[in-house]
Amino acid sequence: MATKTMAKPLTSNANGNSATGVQAQRNNSNSAASGNSVSNSRSASSTQTISKPTSRQTSKASGTTVRGMSRSAGRMQTGQEFKKFFVDELKDIYWAEKNLARALMKMKRAATSQELQAALEKHANETTGHIAVVEKIFAALGEKPKTKKCEAMDGLLTEANSIIKDTERDTFIRDAGLILAAQKVEHYEIATYGTLRIFAQYLKNKRVVTMLESILGNEKYTDVSLTKLAESFINDRAAQE
Numbered sequence: 139m140a141t142k143t144m145a146k147p148l149t150s151n152a153n154g155n156s157a158t159g160v161q162a163q164r165n166n167s168n169s170a171a172s173g174n175s176v177s178n179s180r181s182a183s184s185t186q187t188i189s190k191p192t193s194r195q196t197s198k199a200s201g202t203t204v205r206g207m208s209r210s211a212g213r214m215q216t217g218q219e220f221k222k223f224f225v226d227e228l229k230d231i232y233w234a235e236k237n238l239a240r241a242l243m244k245m246k247r248a249a250t251s252q253e254l255q256a257a258l259e260k261h262a263n264e265t266t267g268h269i270a271v272v273e274k275i276f277a278a279l280g281e282k283p284k285t286k287k288c289e290a291m292d293g294l295l296t297e298a299n300s301i302i303k304d305t306e307r308d309t310f311i312r313d314a315g316l317i318l319a320a321q322k323v324e325h326y327e328i329a330t331y332g333t334l335r336i337f338a339q340y341l342k343n344k345r346v347v348t349m350l351e352s353i354l355g356n357e358k359y360t361d362v363s364l365t366k367l368a369e370s371f372i373n374d375r376a377a378q379e
Contacts, residue, residue: 231334234330238295245298248312321365328357328361
């Protein structure tokens with residue numbers, strides 16, 4: 139009698155699924171998961187990759203920085219040159235004030251009227267004060283006070299000496315001439331201090347600006363005072379001589 143071979147029944151789980159089917163599903167699931175993992179890894183790798191700047195971009199950025207630094211250095215150099223020019227002009231007026239202080243006392247001794255003598259002496263004292271202020275301006279700029287010969291003032295003081303030589307002593311003509319010489323000096327100083335005051339604004343030093351304004355105001359006042367003195371009686375007396 140032939141023996142029949144019976145196929146073993148598949149073992150079922152609680153859900154009625156065969157073990158073999160479950161295993162196959164698991165294998166398929168793992169395979170899919172593994173595939174997704176690889177795919178995700180590739181995607182993440184692709185996303186995280188940052189492109190490096192090209193050498194042209196790097197060169198351009200570097201060039202911009204260099205040009206910016208160059209311009210900044212250029213402005214600093216220009217500022218230093220302007221300050222140097224300002225200090226040079228300050229040395230010029232410093233020389234002028236020092237020599238004017240002595241010249242005014244000589245003019246005072248040569249004057250005829252007591253009123254003019256007093257005005258010239260007052261101007262000489264104020265000039266001494268201006269010298270002290272100019273020295274403070276040097277200090278505020280971090281510079282040592284130094285003089286540079288002022289050709290303009292030297293010429294004006296030479297002219298004042300010529301007026302004294304060319305006029306007779308104890309005359310109002312001499313007094314009128316001395317006022318003329320003193321006002322020429324005043325106008326030069328007003329022009330100089332007025333311009334220096336404007337220049338100082340670009341140095342961004344308010345203290346220097348204030349000091350120059352104080353001198354400028356005093357010079358203008360002196361000029362007006364000399365005009366009033368001349369017009370009060372000196373010009374009339376000179377015209378009658």
